[in-house]
Amino acid sequence: MNPWHLAKRFVGALTAAPLTAIEQRETQDLLTSAEAELFGRLTTADQRHALHVLRRFDEYASGAPSAARRAALLHDIGKVESPLGTMARVVATIVGPRGEAFSRYHAHELRGVELLVAAGSDALTVSLLRGDAAPELVAALRRADAI
Secondary structure, three states: OOHHHHHHHHHHHHHOOOOOHHHHHHHHHHOOHHHHHHHHOOOHHHHHHHHHHHHHHHHHOOOOOHHHHHHHHHOOHHHHHOOOOHHHHHHHHHHOOOHHHHHHHHOHHHHHHHHHHHOOOOHHHHHHHHOOOOHHHHHHHHHHHHO
16 A cells, blocks of 8 residues: 555544534435444544545546445445554554454455445445446546545
8 A cells, every 4th residue: 555645544543523514414415324324433534534535536436426426435334343543553554464353454345345235235336345336436436545
């Protein structure tokens, strides 16, 4: 992973502000009730990052369907089952999937897909997170998350 991206995520995690009431309403309006419940379990830093990714995704994939936009907002949802703090995440990123907790962190993308399937998310949302949706949407999501 890009060191610059990691440094920005680290600083963002340390300085993340809770979503405003307007931002909370925006996420609630986009997500299904089951998805909103999952989103509410994310840390403040993860929610803030998810909203930034959604904003960039909207720039890169202007006019994308709501189900694709939900994927952008929920791309890290599997982290709800990886209760590592910021410093532990840094260590996990450096040392890799050693031990159960670090392995769960590294498997958050797969677990996120499973959580969203169980929550009844739209097929497009799930396929985009699996990486097998339309290539232009997959590319837009990866680009939005990589900045």
